[in-house]
């Protein structure tokens with residue numbers, strides 16, 4: 001059986017959801033955690049501080065300050081487990097996901113990457129956050145294997161359409177299998193280029209006065225990745241962008 005994922009999808013994102021800061025605050029080792037119950041924040045603050053330190057080291061972050069971590073007692077709208085908000089800068093984890101270390105690192109990565117000199121295409125940004133999640137938790141092999149498994153079963157009919165997805169369009173993909181298929185493409189690109197290569201791309205884009213790294217800069221890497229994965233081939237662009245085989 002095969003399923004197709006089209007890009008013309010209804011809105012379902014957590015975007016409009018109003019998030020209220022939990023009342024109890026615990027601050028330690030440069031990180032501030034808010035939770036409904038102080039014990040919950042106390043229990044996790046040390047681990048979050050360690051994960052934050054690792055993400056900052058991996059990205060070479062001096063500034064900006066670490067965001068707050070909010071342990072929510074509500075579920076987020078859509079299929080997301082966590083989200084990253086601008087004001088105040090906070091990483092929010094939904095109910096039931098407070099111990100999801102991959103989600104913590106993923107959202108911390110978004111927080112710092114949003115402040116890089118230029119943006120990456122949304123799909124690569126997602127893949128990069130997942131890559132950092134694997135690296136910071138010393139679980140990169142496991143994350144790689146999982147995405148390689150998905151990627152082998154994913155046919156990308158137009159890398160151009162995947163790379164031009166906005167973050168809103170990415171969030172609005174209603175089928176979780178479509179999301180993970182597209183994420184596997186972003187992960188493969190980020191993994192292949194690496195932290196330093198992606199940083200250099202963003203610096204180069206900024207030097208050219210570009211807000212975002214152009215898709216064309218990533219297409220040669222995709223060609224390399226695709227040629228190594230036996231299922232991948234480029235076929236002419238159409239509405240069908242990703243097919244899970």
Ligand SMILES: [Zn+2]
Nearest residue numbers: 106110126129
């Ligand atoms: Zn994300």
